[in-house]
Amino acid sequence: MQLQILVNGLLLGGLYGLVTIGFSLVWGVTNVVNIAHSSFITLGAYGAWLLYSRLDLGPFTSLPIVMAVMFLVGFAIQHQVINRVIRHGLVMTLIITFGVDLILTNAVLLTFSADYRAVKLPYSSSGLTLGSIQVPYLRLSIFVLALVIMALLATFLSRTRSGRAIRATALNQEAALLMGVTIDRVYATTYGVAAAIAGGAGVLMSTLYSFGPEVGRGFLTRAFVITVLGGLGSLPGAILGGVLLGLIEAVTTVSLGAGYTEVMAFAVLVAILLFRPQGLLGKRFYGGAKS
């Protein structure tokens, strides 16, 4: 039974990691702590629900559609709104993303009402049985997808022109500018990619939970913790951090009680910040120079 709890934590961690990748990337590259990240998750979930209930598209079909739309949404928000204030520093961008989050969340509330939605699939709760351990297919596929998306994103960052521009900007903005990189476009692309992944996480989440317009909120503080844990801007770090947090929560639930998960998460957060501020897989220079 103990092993089951570790498996639960591990699988939950995959989702946490997926939720965090975009958040961590935006923070690392543009130095924006993006509060609106949670509403991108919410939008993704509603997108999946809309396609499922109106056009009968399953979540794995709607995943690329929703991600593409979310990329455009994210690109537009960064390009039209956040880029305008980005030079005023973290404090201002934090507030503007909070404003964006208010707008998006309440737009969802007004459009879809507060009714609880779910994407219920015939295979929703089925899974593998390994001895006494249950591995639900959906959670397993979310975990695998998290790894796939991470790998694709890593390829994009290292192999494509836009990706290299993003990396260059993250490492040294002035140098990138001198090399002819258009910073606002890079920022907008980064933000778009992050929104797409968050939307994708929302699509996958819609199959696991009943959700309302506030569904993304609960994941935001976790994304913070995981970003710090894994290392700012580090993709494998986001996944590793997510898995670690999932495991920590699972073990805390069993040893101390479910009511102590936040205390433990915070203790880990402070310990990491104090003893390894660049995170487990982070590089010191990633975003650090700008904070």
Add this chain to the structure above:
Amino acid sequence: MFSFKWTRTRAGRLLATLLTTLVAVGLIAGCSKSEPKPAASPTPAPAAAAPKTMKIGVAVSMTGNFSKEGTLMKQGYDFWAEKINAVGGIKVGNDTYKVELVYYDDKSDTTTSVKLTEKLITEDKVSFIFGPYSSGITQATSAISEKYKIITIGTTSNTPALYERNFKYLFGTLPLAPTYLHPVIEFAATLDPKPKTAAIITPDNLFALSAAEGAKAKVESLGLQVVLNEKFPMGAKDVSSLLSQVKAKNPDMLLVTGFFTDGTLVVSQLKELKWSPKLLAFTISASIPDFRKNLGADAENVFGAEWWLPNMKYEDKFYGSARKFADDFKAKYGIEPTYHAASPAVSGLILQKALEKAGTLDSDKVADALRSLELETFFGKIRFDAQGRNVAGQPGAFQIQKGELVELWPKDIARGKAVYPRP
């Protein structure tokens, strides 16, 4: 990036001027609205001087965490108000009053709700208040309305602590929260084979903890054993680890208090663990139509307890039977009502009966009338004790069978047989 910046000069200044004006308008509006009026009077206007419209204030959640529940409640209040106005209004002494409901959105936030309650009383001069959603918020708002001697009828707030403060002007339509799961537990004790062990899990919240405590006491009083009694954080997104612990104890019954999403989360994560207790029961969640819609077949054979169900065999002259109320409601709003709407609707009826009896809008006399009321309604029996608790009502137990709620307990409302143990 540089192309945007022209806005920071002209439009920027324009906006700045606009904002300043807004603040000024706000201040002026605030003062001008209030200055002509005398200091807040502690008693409502006497009936003779009032126009024939009676205002009832409702600060309820339309946004935030409780927006779903708040919206359902608003429909219940509206349903009553339209119905009573359609038959001419409420007869109070020699006058007949039409009802006007004054709504505000409390954003599911206590501070806001208290502020709005004070606005309803001092600015809108409402005669009565219908409660907000959740016991926690009502606990704070009723402290204000009590000071102003304005009656609050709490329609969905029923933790015992609310009524232990000996308030004179607070009444609660629902029976108290600890009794919530009692019908399920009483029913379980009649089953064959009789369950022997129970696990109880609850979110860490005022209402849910009360319901869990009541459930634990009831389970133990019937000689069953509680093998696990744990709480989890409000709004938890994952309880699989806690459920793995429950599974390890293998109890016959799993009782879950809490709210809608807690219920759907537990059902789907139990399914993932490929385990089910013989009897699985929820508060609130299982009776909400979205539960069956979102969970599909996984919702089958789940038990629930509810303050009111559309097929309960209660009736009154105003609304007709519970079934008729549900059908009329559905015709109007397109959804089958739950207690979230039925309790507000019956609370209107309760107030109406008390006003007819008191023959005045005076808070003290209406409060006395409420305390001496004995009603049979489509919602069940209503009788308030000195602290304002409805001591006559009782919840019922049901099971979801083939997508329908089948009432099972108390015995006199039973419409079928239980599927037990849960396959």
Add this chain to the structure above:
Amino acid sequence: MRKLLPYVAGAAVVVTLVLPAFGVTGYWIRVLSLVFMAVSLSQAMNIMIGLAGYPAMGNLVFFGTGAYVTAILMTKHWAFPLAALASAAVAALYAALVGLPVLRLKGAYFAIATIGINEATREIVLNLPNLTGGGKGINVPFFSGGVHAQQMFFYYLMWGLGALATAVVWYVRRSPLGYGLRALKADEDAAAVIGIQIVRHKVTAWAISAALTGLTGAAYAYWLSFLEPAPVFDVVLSVKYYIIAILGGAGTIVGPILGAFFLELLSEVVWSKFISMHMLVLGFTVVLVVIFLPKGLVSLLQPKERRAGEGRRES
């Protein structure tokens, strides 16, 4: 505008002090009390954000702490003033304790650590049901007077707290502590080199901020008469006062006051006009203010030539 400022400020003080005598309704008394509470809380944050340059986004952890300390002590029959002082002391001590490690962090890391402290403290309060009532909340003894006495008491109490916090910001800015804070805001390493005791300055600043916040929390607990952990340790609430400080203009004395009046009164006007849309409208307001007034509302009061100059450069 700048020359007029002292007069406007003086007039505002007089108007807010005598306003209740003109029969303003209980609702507006409460709204204004909430504005003063916002002034107090955002000024307390201002010490950290504006003076020390530490974005203490979860600063309202001390609000919740102060509220709970007062609630617990008052149920043990302490008088409110004593309980409130205890709240301030406990909050300050708590800030000093967690500040020693956490104030080593900067920027967004510090902001997030304070949010973490807030979440963890809420859970601790939830997990001590015998002391705090846990998830079932805690009842605070009622204010004994009638409706009117209660309104006046909390109106002037909140007014006083707002004034106190403003005075503290004013005083700290001019004190050696303030100079030290400004030095370390500009460049922490350089400040250390010239002999400023960084840790002591930061911890003292945070303790002062926490004491003010805790005191306000104490008043809130007595005012509301019932506490639950989630609403008083609410991150969104914390972010709201943070926004008030920034929108008004962090680092200035007038900024948080402007921010408090602007945001609180605006939200009153907005929600009464747009019952289902008010949060949406607020979101747009926040976005627009940040875009057009990135230095806060206080920049409206600044000399015109500076803004005009800025305009020339950018157009």
